[in-house]
Amino acid sequence: MTPRRTPPGPLDIDAAEVLWTAYVAAHPEAVAAGDEHVVDRFGDSVELSDELLGLVRSGAKRATAELVTEFAHRGEPLPRIGAHWVACDGRGAPALVLRTVELRVATFREVDADFAFDEGEDDRSLRSWREQHRVYWxxxxxxRGARWSESDEIVLERFRVVWPPEHAD
Incomplete structure (x- = not known):
């Protein structure tokens, strides 16, 4: 049986800006080097977005992986260390502000067990990371009319939750 995949809702940019503004007001020093941020979500369905956001809220998930070609497809630059993103749920409602603390670009076979563990998904093993990410990509x-390959470059990102205070690391 194929898991249910409800298309995600549009991102609520106005509400995300309210969350972002509250963070900046409380932590102006955090944006001293630049206040750029993106509004995005994990996953490609309401169900997956909500599941992954739940792992972030629980503290299990502190990393994520995205294909370089996906950033290019969306017309977005690659993230940078110190940048922020407002993470939304599957319906597009903003939930958390995340700050990128580590980045590297690798291929599928270059991803290690530590990174798989930090992504916090499934049993947190490299085996399950490879199985699930292969299916996802x-x-x-x-x-989007493309074909995934193990040689595609992947942005491996570690982050901290910085807002709201009750969820911050």
Whole structure:
């Protein structure tokens, strides 16, 4: 049986800006080097977005991986260390502000067990990370008319939750 995949809702940019403004007001020093931020979500469905956001809230997930080609497809620059993003749930409502603390670009086979563990998904093993990400990237690439390959570059990002205070690391 294929898991349910409800298309995600549009991102609520206005509400995300309210969350972002509250963070900046409380922590102006955090944006001294630049206040750029993106508004985005994890996953490609309401169900997956909400599941992954739940792992972030619980503290299990402190890393994420995205294909370089996906950033290019969306017309977005790659993230930078110190940058922020407002993470939304599957319906597009903003939930958390995250700050990028580590980045590297690697291929599928270069991802290590420590990174897989920090992504916090499934049993947190490298085996399950590879199985689940292969399925995910084959699906998302096909949806935009592309084909995924193990040699595709992947942005490996570690982050901290910085807002709201009750969820911050």
């Amino acid at each position: 084959e699906r998302t690439c096909a949806a």
